[in-house]
Amino acid sequence: MKKITKIEYQKKNKDRVNVYIDDSFGFGIDLNILIKYSLTKNMELSDEFIEDILKSEEEINVYNYGLVALSRSLKSEKQLKEKMLDKGYDLELIDRAIEKLKNRGYINDEYYCDCLVNSRINGAKYGKRRIAQELYDKGVDREITDDKLKEISDEEEFERAYELGLKKLKSINEEDTRKKSGKLSNHLIYRGFDYDTVKKVIEKILKL
Incomplete structure (x- = not known):
């Protein structure tokens, strides 16, 4: 002893x-x-008791790391778990810490989804397809993502794409309508708008 x-x-x-x-x-x-x-x-x-103490200490360290990481920027559950794994923490302790953080409201993928969608719509002006892919990549449940994106109407999606299309048109130095159409289409598809929305936007902008 x-x-x-x-x-x-x-x-x-x-x-x-x-x-x-x-x-x-x-x-x-x-x-x-x-x-x-x-x-x-x-x-x-005893040595066993000391080992138990140190394991509890490590568990607190993992939890505190999670708090600090979340205080710096909002993260999905998957993002936080990946950061903890990168730090070399034990997977069992990570899972315990994340469960505690979720129970205390520090991790909430639904809230994270709301914030990211609002940011990408109002800031970056992305289309729903690109927003959805970003949320999937960050580990947000597909049902949460899909339910949130259903709240965005086709009219809202069209208006956002139309605004971006008009802005892009100013930088296109082409006389040929087909080339203008192609560049506009590529730009809007890259921004995450579906083909039907892009087609309608281009028809309105170029009056095809």
């Missing part, structure tokens, strides 16, 4: 403590871990 010979607060972070084992530094842990395991001076610890 090993004995705790000293516990002291860390100088730069009073929410953490250093635990000394047999007069040598043992490990640093979150104050919540100290309380959870009722650690005190002269307490004897």
Whole structure:
């Protein structure tokens, strides 16, 4: 058995403590871990108990990393999980941390979907197809994505594509109508609008 010979607060972070084992530094842990395991001076610890303490510490580290990452920018569940895996955290601890973050409302893919759709419509002026692909790539459930995009009417989609088409037309230095049509079509399809919408927009702009 090993004995705790000293516990002291860390100088730069009073929410953490250093635990000394047999007069040598043992490990640093979150104050919540100290309380959870009722650690005190002269307490004897087995190797298995120390391993359990350190695993709990790692779990808190993963959770806190998630909080910091989410505070910097909104993320989908998949995006956050990938960042945690890139940091080298244990998959089991990642899953626990993400579940806790979801239960506390810090991760919400429906809210993330709403924010991204609004950003791409009002900012980038993307079409629904490109927005949908971006959300799929970020791991947002297809049902959540599809339900949100159904709220965008065909009229709204057309008006957005028409606005982009008029803007693009100003930069096209072509006299030939077919070449203008081709460049407009490629631009709007790249922006994520479906073929039928693109066709109607080009017909209106070029009065075909």
